[in-house]
Amino acid sequence: xxxxxxxxxxxxxxxxxxxxxxxxxxxNSTGDCKAKLFHLxxxxxxxxxxxxxxxxxxxxxxxxxxxxxxxxxxxxxxxTVTGIGLSFVIYFMSALFGYLTFYxxxxxxxxxxxxxxxxxxxxxxxxxxxxxxxxxxxxxxIHFPARKAVLMVFFSHLPVSWICHxxxxxxxxxxxxxFAMYVPDIKNVFGVVGSTTSTxxxxxxxxxxxxxxxREDFLSPQKLGACALVIFGICVGLLSLVLIILNWIDx
Numbered sequence: 001x002x003x004x005x006x007x008x009x010x011x012x013x014x015x016x017x018x019x020x021x022x023x024x025x026x027x028n029s030t031g032d033c034k035a036k037l038f039h040l041x042x043x044x045x046x047x048x049x050x051x052x053x054x055x056x057x058x059x060x061x062x063x064x065x066x067x068x069x070x071x072x073x074x075x076x077x078x079x080t081v082t083g084i085g086l087s088f089v090i091y092f093m094s095a096l097f098g099y100l101t102f103y104x105x106x107x108x109x110x111x112x113x114x115x116x117x118x119x120x121x122x123x124x125x126x127x128x129x130x131x132x133x134x135x136x137x138x139x140x141x142i143h144f145p146a147r148k149a150v151l152m153v154f155f156s157h158l159p160v161s162w163i164c165h166x167x168x169x170x171x172x173x174x175x176x177x178x179f180a181m182y183v184p185d186i187k188n189v190f191g192v193v194g195s196t197t198s199t200x201x202x203x204x205x206x207x208x209x210x211x212x213x214x215r216e217d218f219l220s221p222q223k224l225g226a227c228a229l230v231i232f233g234i235c236v237g238l239l240s241l242v243l244i245i246l247n248w249i250d251x
Contacts, residue, residue, distance in 0.1 A: 001094045
């Protein structure tokens with residue numbers, strides 16, 4: 001985030017034309033350097049799913065809770081608020097200064113835009129290496145609940161076996177590598193996963209769980225809020241997924 005804020009003043013606007021960035025269709029109009037508060041297009045269908053995917057930390061809640069010195073609801077609430085708050089600040093500052101640098105020419109992978117204009121910048125290369133290590137170290141944390149879910153759903157009737165454990169691990173890692181190699185744009189992954197899995201985990205399932213477990217009257221404000229949350233999640237997820245598929249068809 002700090003690197004994006006600093007590099008905002010290293011790239012001029014209008015963006016300089018270059019053969020290396022022809023795919024961006026760069027123009028020399030000063031009108032391209034005016035920020036817009038709202039901009040609706042076909043790409044807007046990726047916005048909410050991507051934001052939902054960004055704050056999808058549910059799989060880490062239980063492992064973090066177990067690691068607390070004195071686990072309690074209030075302590076976990078403080079950890080959650082602090083973590084999501086810091087993530088929001090970092091995401092917001094990165095998105096804001098990234099937009100103010102490239103405006104409507106922002107790439108789906110923000111650092112790729114900086115690489116096109118500053119291909120030999122040491123700071124950008126260092127940030128890329130840091131992100132690489134961060135992703136590598138995050139994989140085990142996310143892989144653990146995924147493997148456990150697969151074992152519980154498909155192999156719960158079998159005794160615990162290292163062979164099954166290793167095969168499931170290799171299969172999941174192979175699928176991840178194939179997606180990374182053959183999916184042309186990461187926004188497609190964020191869009192589909194965000195409009196399906198993320199919206200369910202963020203909006204639909206919490207509302208359904210509350211409706212199932214709560215003993216309050218159905219017309220109580222809490223249950224009506226839970227119903228509204230479920231309806232909002234379903235509508236947003238379906239609408240985003242349909243628009244993303246239509247966008248693929250148009251392309």
